[in-house]
Amino acid sequence: MRRQEKVALVENLKKEFTQIAGVVAVNYQGLKVEEINEVRARIKEKGGNFRVVKNTLMKIVAEQVGLKDIEEFLDGPTALGWHKDDVVELCKALVEMSKKYEVLKLLSLIHI
Numbered sequence: 517m518r519r520q521e522k523v524a525l526v527e528n529l530k531k532e533f534t535q536i537a538g539v540v541a542v543n544y545q546g547l548k549v550e551e552i553n554e555v556r557a558r559i560k561e562k563g564g565n566f567r568v569v570k571n572t573l574m575k576i577v578a579e580q581v582g583l584k585d586i587e588e589f590l591d592g593p594t595a596l597g598w599h600k601d602d603v604v605e606l607c608k609a610l611v612e613m614s615k616k617y618e619v620l621k622l623l624s625l626i627h628i
Contacts (some may be wrong), residue, residue: 540597540622540623541589542596542621559609562608563602563605564598565598567596568596569595569596578590586626
């Protein structure tokens with residue numbers, strides 16, 4: 517990823533993260549690409565987003581939007597799920613998917 521793409525991604529995430537109700541950090545190590553895509557689709561059905569973001573970029577976003585609590589979970593293969601309005605639906609979907617794929621581990625919920 518080039519520097520311009522990284523800057524654009526950080527800016528987009530900052531805009532999005534200023535409007536969310538909560539974010540969940542999950543460890544996805546061991547999931548195949550098609551399984552991650554299934555998790556992403558399930559979260560999207562519930563109106564949320566699920567994305568794998570480089571930890572260093574997410575730490576920049578977290579610092580700039582005041583999500584410092586999540587920084588400690590940004591180590592290793594971490595993906596983030598977030599929702600603008602309904603954190604409960606997001607959590608239900610992630611728990612459902614973690615039962616289907618036991619390697620999917622919920623790390624933290626930061627309610628905003």
